[in-house]
Amino acid sequence: METRNVFIDTQAIMRQGFKFENRVLSKLSRLGEAGKLNILISEVVQNEVTSKITEKLALIEKSKSEIEKAISIIEGYIPKEIDEAIAALDTQSLTELAIARWDKYISDSNISVIDPNDICNSELLSLYFDGSFPFSEGKKKDEFPDAISLLSLKVWTDDERESVYVISDDKDLKGFCASYDSFISVDKLTEFLDIYNRAEERLTTIVHSYVEKATDWVRESIREAYIECYFDYSDNWKAEVQNVKVTHDEIFEINVVEIDKESATLSLKVRIKCTADVSGPDYDNSIWDGEDKEYIFVETFSQNMEFDEFYDISMKVEFNEEDKELTEICDILIDEGSSITLQYDDGYPYK
Numbered sequence: 483m484e485t486r487n488v489f490i491d492t493q494a495i496m497r498q499g500f501k502f503e504n505r506v507l508s509k510l511s512r513l514g515e516a517g518k519l520n521i522l523i524s525e526v527v528q529n530e531v532t533s534k535i536t537e538k539l540a541l542i543e544k545s546k547s548e549i550e551k552a553i554s555i556i557e558g559y560i561p562k563e564i565d566e567a568i569a570a571l572d573t574q575s576l577t578e579l580a581i582a583r584w585d586k587y588i589s590d591s592n593i594s595v596i597d598p599n600d601i602c603n604s605e606l607l608s609l610y611f612d613g614s615f616p617f618s619e620g621k622k623k624d625e626f627p628d629a630i631s632l633l634s635l636k637v638w639t640d641d642e643r644e645s646v647y648v649i650s651d652d653k654d655l656k657g658f659c660a661s662y663d664s665f666i667s668v669d670k671l672t673e674f675l676d677i678y679n680r681a682e683e684r685l686t687t688i689v690h691s692y693v694e695k696a697t698d699w700v701r702e703s704i705r706e707a708y709i710e711c712y713f714d715y716s717d718n719w720k721a722e723v724q725n726v727k728v729t730h731d732e733i734f735e736i737n738v739v740e741i742d743k744e745s746a747t748l749s750l751k752v753r754i755k756c757t758a759d760v761s762g763p764d765y766d767n768s769i770w771d772g773e774d775k776e777y778i779f780v781e782t783f784s785q786n787m788e789f790d791e792f793y794d795i796s797m798k799v800e801f802n803e804e805d806k807e808l809t810e811i812c813d814i815l816i817d818e819g820s821s822i823t824l825q826y827d828d829g830y831p832y833k
Contacts, residue, residue, distance in 0.1 A: 483681035484645060484666055489522045489635050490593075491628075491650035492530040494671050497794075500535055500580070502587040504818050505747050505796050506671050509740050513678070514591035521593045522638070522646065524631040528588070528595050532581055539577045598634045632658050639664040649674055672749035672794075676737035685803075686738045689746045692801050693736055696808045701731055704752060704795060707814035712821040713758065721762030723824060729788075730755035739796070743803075750795045758824060760787050789824045793817055 490510075498507050514521040588595070632655065639646055639662075648659050651669040659665035668674045679686040693700060705728045713723035735751035761784035769778040793816050800810040816822060 483677055485647065486518065487520045487522060487644055487646040488674060489524075489646050489648045490527065490671070491631070491648065491652065491655060492527050492534065493652050493655075494649040495527075495531055496534060497670065499818060500531070500538070500584070501818055502583055505739055505815075506675065506749065507587070509675060509747075510671060511587060511591040514593060517592070518682075519678070521591055522596060522635065523588070523593055524596045524634045525598050526627045526631040526634070530627060531584055535580045535584060536577055539573055539580060596634045596638050598630050628652070628655060635665075636662065647674055647677075670737075672737040672739060673735075675739045675749075679738045679741055683738075683741050685741050685743070685746070688803065688806075689738055689741060689748075689799070689801060690736065692806065692808050693748065693799065696811075697733070699808065700750075700797075700811060701733065703797070703811045703814060704750075704754075704816075705731055708754060708756075708816060708822075711816060714821065714823050715760050715762070716823050716825045718760075718762050718764075721760050723758050723760050725759045726756055727758070728754060728756045734792075745798060745800045748797050748799060750797070751792060752795050753790070753792050755788070755790045756824075757786060757788050760785055760824075760826075787824075787826055789826060791825060793822075 495507075498504055501507065502511070510519070510521065513519040587593075635646065635648070638644075645664040645666060647666045647668050648655065649668050649671055650656070656667045659667035668677070676686070708728060709726050713726055715721040715723055730753075732753045733750055734753060737749045738746055739749050740747040762782065764781040764783040765777070767781040770776075796813075796815040796818070797811060798813040799808050800812075801808050
């Protein structure tokens, strides 16, 4: 490990779904709180995350409208508690709660927020007009926040005479990092935590070897956990998904997020192909009464579909160093939850 300084870009936090209590972000927070890492963000990143959270929760209002329209076909028969639950969805209070969690995460993790006021404006403009990273081709004006963020970090590394890991898989940020020896580009937080664990823990290397030996068991456990999930269909939230069968699975990446003497938390990137029976209302081909605001007749569809997706999977494993093997695989989370949205791009019946 080359340095204990680590800069987190907005994109890296978005990848974690803004779930500050999940295994990856909570591990990072504990390392920052304990002083084992010096975690940095820019003022731009701080504000971008706040903005992204606000945008995400603004979808509540749109969802409320869609729910109200969908259940209008049973107007007058909707249970009182459902009506009250929909009415109680308060976007503003939920947004305030989510932003407060972000502020608390910054505080609890001892994250340093870098001030952008020390950057050189002429250097910023030179990057833009020269088409240099992070602007690159096209001089994209929406890259100004990233440029300000990176130049702020550059000032910090110059002042401190320190190097820093930069966590982002944004190609323009990676291009900028390649221009400076003090910037070490890493795509994902899980990859960085694996680097940290390999440097700090002899056991990490051992666990990687145990997992490699138990690949078939790991894949089987993932398949079993996958088909036990609740599934919905992205193009029709009212559709029912049944009879999910995994036809192919492939592990592309394994990182150790956390480890102790007998167990470890792993993060995996896995490709899963499956088939599923999908059926439900076909509103596009149904008849809508604009005057009465209800469907006169609801058409249905039913189809066996094929899906091909990449998933971020977290799991805990226990191991026995004397026997040199894994002893248990448990607590498997697929995309940080127990529900999976299947994406289908064939164009039927809603695209």
